[in-house]
Amino acid sequence: MKIAIIGAGAMGSLYGGLLAEGGQEVLLVDVWQEHVDTINQWGLSMEGVNGHRTIKNIKATTNPSYAEAMDLVIVFVKSTITHIAVSQHKKLCDNNTTVLTLQNGLGNIEKIMETIDKKNIIAGTTAQGCTLLAPGKINHAGVGDTYIGELDGTTSPRIKEIHKAFTAGGLKTNISNNVLGLIWGKLLVNVGINALTAITNLRNGQLVEFEETEELLELAVEEALAVAMARGIELPYGDPVAHTKKICRATALNKSSMLQDLLNKRKTEIAMINGAVVTEGEKLGVKTPVNKVLTNLITVLEKNQ
Numbered sequence: 001m002k003i004a005i006i007g008a009g010a011m012g013s014l015y016g017g018l019l020a021e022g023g024q025e026v027l028l029v030d031v032w033q034e035h036v037d038t039i040n041q042w043g044l045s046m047e048g049v050n051g052h053r054t055i056k057n058i059k060a061t062t063n064p065s066y067a068e069a070m071d072l073v074i075v076f077v078k079s080t081i082t083h084i085a086v087s088q089h090k091k092l093c094d095n096n097t098t099v100l101t102l103q104n105g106l107g108n109i110e111k112i113m114e115t116i117d118k119k120n121i122i123a124g125t126t127a128q129g130c131t132l133l134a135p136g137k138i139n140h141a142g143v144g145d146t147y148i149g150e151l152d153g154t155t156s157p158r159i160k161e162i163h164k165a166f167t168a169g170g171l172k173t174n175i176s177n178n179v180l181g182l183i184w185g186k187l188l189v190n191v192g193i194n195a196l197t198a199i200t201n202l203r204n205g206q207l208v209e210f211e212e213t214e215e216l217l218e219l220a221v222e223e224a225l226a227v228a229m230a231r232g233i234e235l236p237y238g239d240p241v242a243h244t245k246k247i248c249r250a251t252a253l254n255k256s257s258m259l260q261d262l263l264n265k266r267k268t269e270i271a272m273i274n275g276a277v278v279t280e281g282e283k284l285g286v287k288t289p290v291n292k293v294l295t296n297l298i299t300v301l302e303k304n305q
């Protein structure tokens, strides 16, 4: 399968590397010239949970205008720039290309739809964890399942084919008939953890060690749950607060992606996480004051960098 990854940071490089190891023809597309040059010259160096190795059968570029249309394009830029990146690299897609988003936050499908026909888009979530260490070098920090699915919930031949390619790369992957539920399920976890860790500079596990942050986590997730219920979303697990606390403990030593973004003086995905809960809540008449406070505080921290 010919696969391009738009946004070859931590996760794009991880998925690209594993898919190349599984025998797929992979092109990484990123804006960071040094990262791209290092991969082309030396290969992609991967360390972490599955040991150290260098993946050589992988190409990278900052300008894919020469490339033919792909079978699969995976979008792994931050959700703040999904629409820009997909539009910029639309030549990677023709009528037969499937475009997959595994990004965090709400709104990525809609942003891809500004450029790509809805029938060509599939979505999912990932519980893998990865950090970019240096140009051409990543740390695979945590293994977790990938979920993919058609937006209409059918188990199509292309979903089965992509499932096969992911599995061949060692990515434990499940086909879901409820991708929207999965995306909201992941959203609620990020709503409870990301902004609070970024404001307090705590690691994920510490949020449930302080009663004050634990209370705020509960309130933020309960608000988001009320919005999800009003939207008629069917979540993939039973108790979102208990589930989020479980993820805090399972990823206890992680610095959340939002905390890392602030520490690295980068734009966060707040508008697509707690901010999206506020926006959706306003549309549905559900009050979300805690998420509003978290959104405003992160926005100020971002502006004051």
Ligand SMILES: NC(=O)C1=CN([C@@H]2O[C@H](COP(=O)(O)OP(=O)(O)OC[C@H]3O[C@@H](n4cnc5c(N)ncnc54)[C@H](OP(=O)(O)O)[C@@H]3O)[C@@H](O)[C@H]2O)C=CC1
Pocket: 006, 007, 008, 009, 010, 011, 012, 029, 030, 031, 032, 076, 077, 078, 079, 081, 084, 085, 088, 102, 103, 104, 105, 126, 127, 128, 129, 130, 131, 132, 257, 269
């Ligand atoms: N990291 C993780 O463990 C997890 C991340 N996710 C989600 O996955 C998504 C990606 O996260 P992550 O990999 O950490 O992010 P990164 O910031 O590491 O990677 C995104 C990459 O896209 C590049 N980029 C920016 N603009 C463009 C463009 N126009 N075309 C191509 N590439 C571009 C960025 O370059 P530059 O930095 O120069 O802007 C960067 O290298 C996010 O939605 C995140 O929430 C989900 C689960 C876990």
Ligand SMILES: CC(C)(CO)C(=O)C(=O)O
Pocket: 104, 189, 190, 193, 194, 204, 247, 251, 254, 255, 256, 257, 258
């Ligand atoms: C699950 C969690 C909170 C792990 O750190 C995450 O997805 C993130 O940091 O964005």
